[in-house]
Amino acid sequence: MAEKETLEKLTGLGKTMVEQVDKGKSPTFEASLRSKGNIEFDKSVGFLRLGDKKEERTFLNVSQARTFMQTVAVANKAKKFLAEDLHTSIRGLYYQLKFSLGEDIDESLFEEQSESNALVEDLEVALSVKREDLHLTTDRKGVVAGNMIVKDNFAGEQTEIDCAQQGRSGWMIPSDVDNGMEFVDIKAKYVLVVEKDALWQRLNEDRFWKKDNCILITPKGQASRGTRRLIRRLADKGLPVYVFTDCDAWGWYIYWTIKTGSMNLAYLGRDFSIPEAKFLGVTMSDIEKFPFLKKLTIKAKEIDIKRAEEMISYPWINMHPEWVSELNKVLKTGQKIEQDALQGERLTFVGEYIRQKIKNKEWLP
């Protein structure tokens, strides 16, 4: 989103409230309800999003007055960040706003950082912007390598980054890949997301991304907002997205969060989900094709079983019989397989496995 548009939205919010006060009304704003009851899976688009339930926040209400004042303060602060072209974390924001409300008032604008989290979400929903648009950064996590050049306008400088020239470390995905970031050239043909950093390093050493002309990404576990946005933007360029995780509930959950979005961030909708993503493996069915894996399974933990049971209850997962069958295999055998197990025979087998899967279209939806 263009920064100008975000600025206009913030100013607009202020103007609406000022008009309300001029008319003798309590300043209010409306935001979609983010509770579980208002989260729905939209089958036609394939991701989780908020329903129609709205909630009005108002200043002249004892239970809302404080958070309302805080929300306006955050909006005003964000507007200043945008104007100054400076970024900070939510913690930085918290320190910027942690001051006393007045000499005779024994109360601070913010007492705890946790207070600011919910109202940043309120603002995101009310204005249809992302926190990154408000110049609020999140922790970076995720590394990329591949035939892709991006241009980064940052801190008054312009840098071109060639993701094929990042050596053994790769390029670390920033928290915001939208504002000030452009794709200059993408030669790669698809995106491969690998759950674990160890496997990413394996494939990077194999120069897998070069040989197979793909963009190799590891979210290092659960994908960060920046990583999800990058994958989304690459998918928008028409690149197929394949995901490769452990064969356990946690790995699969990482896949489903990338694909449909999560309950927590359902308010972000399409921007943070990639419904077209496909799941390459590892699957329980792989044991049948690659007998050496049989000896390399490990016992599933209680949390794996619990998560598998939970996932089988989600309508957006149990609508796929392939997944129900995979999850049931975990529940039945009580076993799981790690990505790393593919290196059991030969280290370079990992690449072969991926090639074979893509070639034979052996993926799960």
Add this chain to the structure above:
Amino acid sequence: MDHDIFGEFREYSVAEFFKKNRQMLGFSGKVRSLTTIVHEYATNSLDACDEARILPEIEVWVAEEGEERYRVKVRDNGPGIPEKLLASALATMLSGTKFNRYVQQRGQQGIGATGCTMYALITTGQPVKVVSKHKGTAIKCSLGIDFKQNRPIVSDLIKEDCSPDDHGLEVEGTFADVKYEKSGYGVGEYLKRTAIANPHATIIFNSPEGERFTYPRSIDAIPRKAREVQPHPLGIGPNDLLDLTKGKYESTKLSSFLQNEFTRVSLNKVKELQELVPEVDFNMKPSELTWEQAEKLVAAFKKVKWIAPETDSVVPISTSQIEKSLRNILNPEIVYVTERPPKIYRGGIPFVVEVGIAYGGDVNKDKEGKPASGGVVMRFANRAPLLFDAGGCAITQTVKDIDWKRYELRNFDDEPVALLVHVVSVHVPYTSAGKQSISAEDDLVDEIRNAVMEAGRQVQRHLSGKRKEKEKVSKKAAILRYVNQISGDLSELADEVKKKEKLRANLEKMVQERFE
């Protein structure tokens, strides 16, 4: 070893029995004994005044005479007692006008004043001194008891004429093994509560420390006379039934005795009873009734469907009078008194529960206005305060079981609250002859609970109103302190920095209006 174990067997008189079992009359513990003495005399005075339709004026003196030895004098303006009844009223056990009458009274068993005489004799050997002014004759005498014969011993009798307008009774005795205490069990508290329950009486107390407490009457109306009523079949046991047959019914049959002496017993009901106990001959003389037959009859009573007894035999203090006396004596912030219709327990005994609640103000505070105690439960039965045996009393238990948090009283024991619970009945079911605690009859407990909860709700209404008022103010303050900050942020956010003061003024005005 061959000696006759019955060699020393002899009959004990009632007086001897009570001499050996004085705790049954309330003479257990030194503080309690002193309060019991004052209680017995004061109750008699109040009952006598009410009976004679006189507004009572009772003055009590307690003076220390030595180690755990006190002189107690009680003087009233009642009708006095005629010469021929004087000795038996004050020195014969189980005598008097109250015994065996089915009417609501403070005293019931007719052992009270005689018990005091007895107590004086066994602790100091001194008879009690009495002055009775009755219908123009003043009698002064000393009264003792012949324990073996249960007979009064009268000495130093002086008889004089006096004005018929000058009437009343004065009793003075010296007692040992008693102790005066300024506590919730002491004479002072007892008389204060007596005054609360008898707003038509003026009560004066002269304490051993030389203080004089006066509780002037709050109203000038003598309570309506409680009507003497016939017992209801469900209100009696075999023993009561046999007592009722004593003496008077030589010429009648059992069937007509039942119809004449009980309320709600008709010819049809007698027939029903006959069918239930065919083995009892309803043509027999009532006086020939045996214990077994009486037991069977009482069991049969319980199987028949009776119309409930009339309830006008109970006379409550009344809502407005309790309210007046609580205000007068406790000076609280608020008072609420329930007004509830009479109820029946055991199917046959009418009763009324009155509950008054006094909150805040001077309640439970000492003379300097500092909190002296937490929540207090004042128990009363037929206008007499119950100070002792609280633990076993149905009132205490019921009050304890109530969840006071529901009534905005966080912890009853810590609140400036005084709860008056008054049980009125022709037959109050005391747990013992000491008459200090009421037994937990189901119907009674239910009614006490409902009445206390009704009073509690009124306090709650008052307190929650107060709390809401306070909250309103604090709500206003809570929002007002955010106005400055939000005005600044809003004006900047909307690119209208100059509007800050106007925004602030408008918002302040809105908050003031909203939370007025």
